[in-house]
Every structure is written in C-alpha cells, then in structure tokens.
Amino acid sequence: MKRFFVLFIVFLSAQLAFSQEIFANVTVNAQQLGGSNQQVYKTLEKNIRDFINNTSWTGKKLQNFEKVKSNFAFVITGREGNKFNGSLVVQAVRPVFNSTYESPLININDTQIVFEYVENENLIFNERQFSGKNLTDIISFYAYLVLGYDGDSFQSLGGQQWFNKAQQISRNAMNKGFEGWSVIEGPRSRGSLIDGIINPNLNNLRSVFYSYHRSGLDNLYNQDQAGPKKIIADGLMKLKLYENTFQQNYAINLFLDTKANEIYSIFDSTNNGAVNMNDLKQLMVTLSPKNIDSKWNKWK
Structure with a gap:
C-alpha cells in the first residue's frame, strides 16, 4: 500500500498508549505586519509553546512519545497596542499500529483569532472562568478538542470528558466581546463546532x-x-x-x-x-x- 500523506515526520513508537497530554510545535508568524520589532512575537511563540506543553490538561504525567503530537500555527495580521488578530491552524496526529504512519486527527483553520497579550506575561489556564484576554481560552479550547479527538480514536466516545471541557470553555467565553465563540455567529464558530460534536445526534x-x-x-x-x-x-x-x-x-x-x-x-x-x-x-x-x-x- 502506498505511503499515505504525512503531516509531520517524527519519531514514532508503535505503542498504542491512550495519550492524554499534548506535545505541541508552535509558530507565530507576523511577517505581514512588517516592522523591525519582532521580539514580541518570538516571546509570544515561546509563551504559547510553554503554556501548551507544560500545562497538565488531564492530570496525567506522560513521556513525550506518549503525548498527542500537534501543531499550533498562528498568523498575526493585525495589531493595535496589546490587541492582536489573525488566524490559527491546529493540526494533530495519532500513531497507526505496526507502522511509521501517523493519521491526521484534526486539521482546522480558525480565522477569527482576536486576543490581548502583554509581552512576557504569564499564561494561566482556569477552566472555570473566562480569562478576559481570550488567548488562553482559545488555546485551551483547542487543546481539549485535540484530546477529545484522540480519545475518540482509541475508544468509543473516549474523548467525551475532554469535549465537555472544551464546551465549558466555549460557554465561559461567549458574550465576552471576542468573536468566534457564539453559536449565533454561524455554523463555523467554536461554539457551534463543540456543541455539534457533543450533540447525541452526532454519535454516529x-x-x-x-x-x-x-x-x-x-x-x-x-x-x-x-x-x-x-x-x-x-x-x-x-x-x-x-x-x-x-x-x-x-x-x-x-x-x-x-x-x-x-x-x-x-x-x-x-x-x-x-x-x-x-x-x-x-x-x-x-x-x-x-x-x-x-x-x-x-x-x-
């Protein structure tokens, strides 16, 4: 059988562990904005990478090869002071047994990314309430979405608890003044996506x-x-x-x-x-x- 399309070329263990944490590559691209002060974007990239990879999303401590491999690629197209906007591509893969192939779990392009960020600020996740700045909320939403899809691929409805957390983040963020969350924005909002996944009509x-x-x-x-x-x-x-x-x-x-x-x-x-x-x-x-x-x- 011909080799499939591969999102990432990475070291693969054949072990089919039910991964519950994330190993993410993060990029922040602000080339469209021009200018000489690119340090803030390099700092933002590092802060986001550390936030995703160091946060205990599930409470389990796993080695890197056991974690869900993912890619978070931000493209910043606008900035006013500490307010940024752009897009985010989130990709994740899972290993396929007895092969070196990794199957894509999710490949999504969110074009409604707006957030506030002050250089070198600590990114802290609180699943019980909206952050007020939207950055950690967006990242956390997609982190749990990735974990949910990974869980569903190894066990029937195995990602339910992580999808539930993504839905809670979405509900916390609705009506807080940031676009991309509300179901009334259309079928491709984050709220519409997670509500659709959770809906029993999609159990099939x-x-x-x-x-x-x-x-x-x-x-x-x-x-x-x-x-x-x-x-x-x-x-x-x-x-x-x-x-x-x-x-x-x-x-x-x-x-x-x-x-x-x-x-x-x-x-x-x-x-x-x-x-x-x-x-x-x-x-x-x-x-x-x-x-x-x-x-x-x-x-x-």
Whole structure:
C-alpha cells in the first residue's frame, strides 16, 4: 500500500498508549505586519509553546512519545497596542499500529483569532472562568478538542470528558466581546463546532471515527488489507445519514476535510476487496464535492 500523506515526520513508537497530554510545535508568524520589532512575537511563540506543553490538561504525567503530537500555527495580521488578530491552524496526529504512519486527527483553520497579550506575561489556564484576554481560552479550547479527538480514536466516545471541557470553555467565553465563540455567529464558530460534536445526534459520526481508526487503520498494515478496508468503507457509508444536513454541520465537514487525502490514498488501489467503490465514490462526491476532480474522480 502506498505511503499515505504525512503531516509531520517524527519519531514514532508503535505503542498504542491512550495519550492524554499534548506535545505541541508552535509558530507565530507576523511577517505581514512588517516592522523591525519582532521580539514580541518570538516571546509570544515561546509563551504559547510553554503554556501548551507544560500545562497538565488531564492530570496525567506522560513521556513525550506518549503525548498527542500537534501543531499550533498562528498568523498575526493585525495589531493595535496589546490587541492582536489573525488566524490559527491546529493540526494533530495519532500513531497507526505496526507502522511509521501517523493519521491526521484534526486539521482546522480558525480565522477569527482576536486576543490581548502583554509581552512576557504569564499564561494561566482556569477552566472555570473566562480569562478576559481570550488567548488562553482559545488555546485551551483547542487543546481539549485535540484530546477529545484522540480519545475518540482509541475508544468509543473516549474523548467525551475532554469535549465537555472544551464546551465549558466555549460557554465561559461567549458574550465576552471576542468573536468566534457564539453559536449565533454561524455554523463555523467554536461554539457551534463543540456543541455539534457533543450533540447525541452526532454519535454516529463519532462511532465511525472510532471504528475507522481502531478497527480499520490500526489493522491496515496486516498482510491482508481487505478486511480493514471494508471496515473503513462501511463506516464511511454510515455518514450517508448526514447527506441532507452536512453543509450546516461543521463537525462532519471538519472530519472530511481532515481525512480527504487519507481516504483517497486508502482506496487509490485496484485491491479494495469487497468494497463497493461506486457507492463509496458517490457518497464522497456528495459529502466532499470540492475534491471531486482532485480525488474521487481519480479512483479506479
């Protein structure tokens, strides 16, 4: 089977530990602003990296290879005094058993990043109340989102407690004067995303997410790939339940956007066993139309 698209090239242990902490790479890019004083952005980058990697998000102390590998990439496009705005890309991966491949868990671009920051200030997380400056709240929200997706990939609904924490952070932040949180801002706000994930109506998607990884990908590097491929395809076909509502469901869109390259690579083969490729292709065309020409129409 051809090598899949890889987000990060990193050392991988084959151990499938149920990781509960985060090992993050952080970048802050402010090149669009120009100017000679870039030190504040270097300091901000270090503060955020230390905040993510040194905070005990779950209360468990793990070695680095056991943690969820992630990437937080900030692009700062505006600044007025101590107020900054821009975007944030959050990515995370999880190991696949008996391979050197790491599967993308989340790949999200949040374009509504606004926060206040004073150089060298301590970033402190309090899950019970809004910080007042929005930076730690955004980071913490995505930290728990990453942990939730990681948990769901190893155990059925295994990320529930971390999704609950992300939802609490979202609720604390709503109506505090910072954009990107409120459900009334549309289906792609942080509040809409986490409320959709938690909604029992999406338990089917979360069940698919689990079987896709644990019963499918984790067995895909066995000599016989027919069984795992069938499990993955059957799971994906269950998403047909959402074909009339997916456009307004951020969680489904995020799953398909994150997994499109991987799904294409898995079935870009003449050896797909009992998978009905016509049905699978039609579903992908419906749920992920922007990839019709680049991916789904290329399937044999």
